[in-house]
Amino acid sequence: KFEGYDLIQVTVLDKGLASEGQQIGFMDENGIITYETTNEFGLTGHVRASVVIDSSGTTYGGSTLVTLEDEQGGIIDGISWHANKSMSHTFMFSTLQGGESNQSVVLEEIWSPYRLSENLVIKAEHSLIIKDGAELRVSDGVSITIYGIADIGNAVISSTGSGSRWAGFNLGHQLTTFATLQDTRITEASTALRLSGPVQAQLYNVEILNGGASNALIEMDSSASGTFEMTDSILSNAGGGCIVSYTDLQISLENVALYSCGDRVMRTQSSHLELDGITLDDQSDIGLELFEATGHVLNLDAQTFAGEGAVISLDSSDHFLVKNALISSNNPVKITDSKSVEFQNLTITGSPGITFDDSSGTIDQISIDCLNGGTGIDVQHPRSSGTLSFNDITVENCSTGFNLHGHSDLTLEPIEIINSDLSAQTSLSIHNMNIDIYSSSLLGIIQLDGGQVNAYNSSIENWNVVDGKGVLWSSHYITPTNIPSAGFNFELQTDILDWNATYTGASLVFMPYMLVETQGDTVISGAILSAEYVGKIPLRQSFSSGLTAPYLIEVSFLLNQNPVIEIITPAEGTQFEFSQSIPVSVEASDDYNLPEELGVFWYLNHTSSAISKQISGLQANFTDVEEGDYVLSVHVQDSNGGSSSDSILIEVLPKDSDGDWTDVCNQDSWFDALNGIDCGPDVHDKDDDNDLVPDNVDAWPFDPCASLDTDRDGMPDRIDCPEGMTTDLVEDDDDDNDGVLDVNSGISENTEATSFPFLLIFGVFIIFVGLVLSRLRKEENA
Numbered sequence: 001k002f003e004g005y006d007l008i009q010v011t012v013l014d015k016g017l018a019s020e021g022q023q024i025g026f027m028d029e030n031g032i033i034t035y036e037t038t039n040e041f042g043l044t045g046h047v048r049a050s051v052v053i054d055s056s057g058t059t060y061g062g063s064t065l066v067t068l069e070d071e072q073g074g075i076i077d078g079i080s081w082h083a084n085k086s087m088s089h090t091f092m093f094s095t096l097q098g099g100e101s102n103q104s105v106v107l108e109e110i111w112s113p114y115r116l117s118e119n120l121v122i123k124a125e126h127s128l129i130i131k132d133g134a135e136l137r138v139s140d141g142v143s144i145t146i147y148g149i150a151d152i153g154n155a156v157i158s159s160t161g162s163g164s165r166w167a168g169f170n171l172g173h174q175l176t177t178f179a180t181l182q183d184t185r186i187t188e189a190s191t192a193l194r195l196s197g198p199v200q201a202q203l204y205n206v207e208i209l210n211g212g213a214s215n216a217l218i219e220m221d222s223s224a225s226g227t228f229e230m231t232d233s234i235l236s237n238a239g240g241g242c243i244v245s246y247t248d249l250q251i252s253l254e255n256v257a258l259y260s261c262g263d264r265v266m267r268t269q270s271s272h273l274e275l276d277g278i279t280l281d282d283q284s285d286i287g288l289e290l291f292e293a294t295g296h297v298l299n300l301d302a303q304t305f306a307g308e309g310a311v312i313s314l315d316s317s318d319h320f321l322v323k324n325a326l327i328s329s330n331n332p333v334k335i336t337d338s339k340s341v342e343f344q345n346l347t348i349t350g351s352p353g354i355t356f357d358d359s360s361g362t363i364d365q366i367s368i369d370c371l372n373g374g375t376g377i378d379v380q381h382p383r384s385s386g387t388l389s390f391n392d393i394t395v396e397n398c399s400t401g402f403n404l405h406g407h408s409d410l411t412l413e414p415i416e417i418i419n420s421d422l423s424a425q426t427s428l429s430i431h432n433m434n435i436d437i438y439s440s441s442l443l444g445i446i447q448l449d450g451g452q453v454n455a456y457n458s459s460i461e462n463w464n465v466v467d468g469k470g471v472l473w474s475s476h477y478i479t480p481t482n483i484p485s486a487g488f489n490f491e492l493q494t495d496i497l498d499w500n501a502t503y504t505g506a507s508l509v510f511m512p513y514m515l516v517e518t519q520g521d522t523v524i525s526g527a528i529l530s531a532e533y534v535g536k537i538p539l540r541q542s543f544s545s546g547l548t549a550p551y552l553i554e555v556s557f558l559l560n561q562n563p564v565i566e567i568i569t570p571a572e573g574t575q576f577e578f579s580q581s582i583p584v585s586v587e588a589s590d591d592y593n594l595p596e597e598l599g600v601f602w603y604l605n606h607t608s609s610a611i612s613k614q615i616s617g618l619q620a621n622f623t624d625v626e627e628g629d630y631v632l633s634v635h636v637q638d639s640n641g642g643s644s645s646d647s648i649l650i651e652v653l654p655k656d657s658d659g660d661w662t663d664v665c666n667q668d669s670w671f672d673a674l675n676g677i678d679c680g681p682d683v684h685d686k687d688d689d690n691d692l693v694p695d696n697v698d699a700w701p702f703d704p705c706a707s708l709d710t711d712r713d714g715m716p717d718r719i720d721c722p723e724g725m726t727t728d729l730v731e732d733d734d735d736d737n738d739g740v741l742d743v744n745s746g747i748s749e750n751t752e753a754t755s756f757p758f759l760l761i762f763g764v765f766i767i768f769v770g771l772v773l774s775r776l777r778k779e780e781n782a
Contacts, residue, residue: 001054018042029062074160109133143167172197360386406433578655711737
């Protein structure tokens with residue numbers, strides 16, 4: 001037979017210098033490997049059969065894989081040696097020394113690939129620079145720790161192959177580590193990036209692939225702080241997740257694809273997240289697990305996600321925003337123990353679409369397709385503080401639109417469903433929860449077992465009330481036509497619900513039109529509007545409610561008329577004696593109030609002094625009025641601000657105690673010549689009780705029954721009342737107050753009985769004669 005052979009000569013250079021002792025492997029087409037070692041000149045070779053010719057025919061040799069390997073058998077470089085051809089090849093690589101660097105390390109394309117077989121530490125004062133085109137092969141379990149600066153360009157960092165996994169980059173120390181990766185490819189690291197301590201990391205157009213079986217591609221431990229930014233990049237093929245963070249580090253991902261992440265795509269705790277343009281595939285079990293997170297997720301694409309866990313799981317997170325997402329999953333979104341979260345513009349396929357447990361927030365523009373039954377939105381135990389509001393929700397192909405299960409405490413804020421379209425066999429399944437529905441369409445039964453449902457301007461197909469009640473409301477705009485809107489205050493009420501509400505100004509209001517309870521439906525015809533405005537008649541008017549009732553309600557007030565009044569008593573110019581009471585009365589009518597409902601106020605004012613009196617009532621009396629001329633006024637006011645007034649003049653005459661101010665009393669001399677007595681009002685009359693004793697010597701000038709009090713003890717010596725007169729005085733039985741009764745004073749009874757009255761009468765007679773003569777002379781002279 002005939003045999004032909006091929007020869008390959010291999011040269012190995014380390015940074016241009018011959019490298020002795022490098023292991024070269026030659027693996028034939030049958031998988032049989034033969035190893036050769038380079039000599040001091042960096043040379044080795046291998047011979048193989050290229051052709052065999054014998055009696056059975058001609059047989060050609062196959063290709064051979066030629067590899068440069070490290071000490072652990074990892075492949076640093078390799079070529080394919082094709083059949084029937086001798087050749088030579090030079091493997092070039094550079095050995096990167098491990099340990100702590102004493103200077104900055106720069107890797108360049110010209111000396112690539114580089115090989116690192118021991119852990120490398122870049123100190124805080126140094127840098128690791130990997131330039132474009134450079135390649136670095138790192139042995140199994142070997143790591144690169146950066147305490148200073150990492151600047152990595154369009155380079156490839158990988159393991160040495162054969163299933164080995166290098167330990168990745170460790171970033172962070174006591175001082176801030178700065179890391180920039182651009183157009184970099186990191187592969188076959190158990191954990192590609194591990195952050196601890198203060199870090200500022202920026203990754204642009206980076207690929208991190210093929211991690212360890214149980215590790216995350218990127219891990220951030222509890223000591224990490226600072227910022228991590230990743231843009232236009234891919235994370236793929238991990239066993240324990242693509243990103244795991246247990247720190248308050250700020251994480252920013254923009255246009256990042258997270259593929260085949262194994263257990264979970266991303267798990268964070270206490271981190272601030274700014275995720276935009278994230279894409280998930282169907283090869284991860286759990287999506288984004290966010291615990292105690294702040295920040296947002298924008299423009300999420302998870303249309304092909306097929307894991308059993310939730311695409312977004314938000315736990316114990318406040319004020320977190322998810323906006324613009326496409327999600328397809330058996331368990332799309334789960335929110336637990338979170339408050340004031342916001343979800344906007346999500347398209348969800350799967351059931352239940354969103355699950356809430358002890359959470360609050362605003363859910364806006366959500367479309368859920370359950371495909372083949374199930375629940376669109378599941379709410380368990382709403383949060384005790386804050387509200388949960390759903391706006392512009394579309395649910396289809398679900399057996400239950402909303403499943404709402406609350407506490408026994410019905411004092412919590414109601415859940416709001418606004419501008420939504422629910423189509424399900426059971427649109428709402430409610431247990432112990434209050435719900436407010438606005439401008440929504442619900443096709444399917446509302447199953448109510450505890451709580452109250454208020455449906456405002458909404459279309460409800462059917463109810464099944466086991467416990468609780470539903471109320472349907474319609475909106476109306478109420479405005480006044482003839483008064484300023486700002487001064488328009490009104491109240492609405494209905495007796496069926498025991499409901500009332502107050503409003504200020506022209507207002508959009510809701511009025512009930514149907515009550516749904518266990519026993520059936522009750523139609524509410526409308527509400528009663530009550531309003532008042534100064535100068536207008538108070539308004540009380542009924543208005544119809546319901547979806548077919550007029551939306552615009554205009555109300556008009558009637559102008560209030562002032563009361564019509566007239567003073568009935570006294571007449572103009574009436575004179576009243578000094579001691580006489582003055583009765584007053586007015587006749588009043590009004591277009592709204594009854595006479596007894598009017599406010600009536602009387603005023604009596606002296607024309608020339610400060611004397612003034614006031615009383616109230618349709619009928620009243622002034623008493624104890626001093627003499628003089630008075631203006632009597634009455635002011636009448638209704639309950640709507642209207643009022644009217646009227647007034648007259650009256651006179652109160654001076655006091656005349658003995659009534660002798662008659663027509664025969666001469667008002668110049670104040671003497672009645674016909675009866676021979678002083679006359680006139682008390683101020684002019686010298687004998688005010690007409691007992692013929694002048695007032696200046698009369699102990700009781702206004703009592704005709706007594707005049708003399710010898711001992712001035714306040715008891716008259718004698719009481720002698722004219723016919724028809726009486727007195728409260730008591731006659732004195734000891735006129736000289738010597739302690740001896742007059743009957744036993746030592747003067748004979750006869751003498752006292754005759755001499756004293758005689759002397760008294762004689763004295764009075766002499767005085768009287770003198771007065772008469774004096775008056776006659778005055779009249780003759782006049």
